[in-house]
Amino acid sequence: MIYLELFFCFFKIGLFSFGGGYAAMSLIQSQVVLGHHWLEMSEFADLITIAEMTPGPIAVNAATFVGQRLAGLPGALICTLGCITPSLIIVLLLSWLYCRYSNLDTVQGVLVGLRPAVIAMIASAGLTLLLLALFGSSDWHTLPLSDFREIECGLFVLCLFLLRRYKVSPILIIFGSGLAGTLVYLAAGLL
Amino acid sequence: MNKETLKQNDLHIYWKLFTSMLTLSTFTFGGGFVIISLMQKRFVDELHWLTEEEVLDLTAIAQSAPGALAVNAAIIFGYRIRKLPGALAAVLGTIIPPITIISILSLFYQQFRDNRIVALALQVMRAGVAAVIFDVVITLIQNLIRTKQPVLLAVMILGFIASFFLQVSSILLILLCALIGLALSRSHTKKGGASV
Structure with missing residues (x-):
């Protein structure tokens, strides 16, 4: 019974994934690729790429992807349900x-x-993302300073100004920065 | 207020919770703390359904449980706002966008993955997402300073160093800071002062 197997596999993943998306990813790999052979290693690599390119938690993305491949939409729903039931x-x-x-x-x-600890964790996540945006890497001790991206830096400063000064909606900021940045790159012929 | 309008009011809140999470989850690129920042802005600044302290408390709890932070946060925020139905409405709103998007993409993901415009848009979008997080962090730090408790500011700075530079796991960080908080409140009550 594939549905039951899928449900319990992702139930286990949901139950034992502590500490963020990347911890969940190695658990998913050991279950889905090595344990059940539901995905080839190359498909798993695709899954990671897509999960990073789409919104939503990596575990939910992975559950939907695997379920969809093996048992269509009902499979996707059952895997996701399995993954969030422990939560x-x-x-x-x-x-x-x-x-x-x-x-x-x-x-x-x-x-x-705990409150200052949570602020620290959010700040840490924010700085990681900023370094990724500005340098294409978030590893602080090997930061490729020569890869500095002026367009992203300008975009960040502008977005922060709009948020602080004019309280622009964050959704608009995220969407707008993607659109504006892409247009600037295309106009500058950098693609 | 009679029973009928009370029920209607409840339904209105579930619906708003659901649609809020649906929108936020659609735009959460880049990890669990992004959606936390967005939820803080939505539920504290715009709707006034939660206080800032509650958001921080609930995030700490959500982060110490297994599973995806976004899902856990939706459950616990929803529960705090409107008990079990609130939790279910919020979690449903959180998982529908990724399910829909991945289901559609799994049909033609190779084209999507190899599209350079998509890759570029996602890369530059990070600058905007980072700005949203910084905006929330600035507000949180300002309010932490306003409490006039240098110890808490020190905890935050040390916590940041531990998390960003030393890559201490969030579970360990939460555990350590819980102990610090407990020790602080004990020492305050012993001195006979008001609890922290």
């Missing part, structure tokens, strides 16, 4: 606990320590 169970339980106990002094103490 639903665990996070709903944690949500309930938060709503019930977040006023306790001890819990408040812990949360006060």
Whole structure:
């Protein structure tokens, strides 16, 4: 029964993927390519490329891709459901606990320590993305400084200004930066 | 307010949660913290459904559970806003865009993957996405400074160094900062001062 197998495979992936998309990716590789032979290694490489090029969490993208290949749209839905079911169970339980106990002094103490940590993690993700945009690499100690991209830098400064000063909608900023940047590159004949 | 309008109001909120996540998820290029930044702007700044502290608390919890951060955050934000139906509405909105996009793309992904315009647009888009995250981070840091608690600012700076330069895993970071928070609140109560 392929549907059950798919569901439980992605249930396992959802349950054991801690720490971001790339951790999930190696888990998906060991399950889908090495364990079940559902994808060839080259198809898996394609999957990573596409997951990076499309919106949404990598695990959900991978689940949809594998499910679609093996069992069409029902397969895609079942894989995705399998992948998010552990989250639903665990996070709903944690949500309930938060709503019930977040006023306790001890819990408040812990949360006060966590808030700066979350800001740090968001800042770290932002800087990683900025370096990727400006230098095509986010590895800070081997940053290719000669590859600096002026167009992206200008775009970043302009976008940040529009967001801070005029509160432009972030969706418009993301979409607009893609469009404007592409046009600038094409106009400059750099493609 | 009678029961009928109350029900209508609830439905309106589920719908708004669903459509908010649907839009945000469609544009979340580049990892879980991008959607967190977008959710912060939407649910705190625009809709005023959550406070900034709640967003940070809920993100820490979402990040410490297994699974994709975007999915976990949708569940816990949705639950905080409108219990179980809110969580389901938010998570549905989050997963529909990737399912739709990948399902369509899996039919002709080679053309998409090798298209240079698409690759270029995605590359330059990162500058805009980075700006959105920086905008949110600036606001968060400003508000952290306003609390006038240098210890928390120090935790943030050390946390940033640990996360960005030393590549400390987020689970470990959360665990360490939870302990720091606990120690801080203990020392404050012992001194007889108000809790942090």
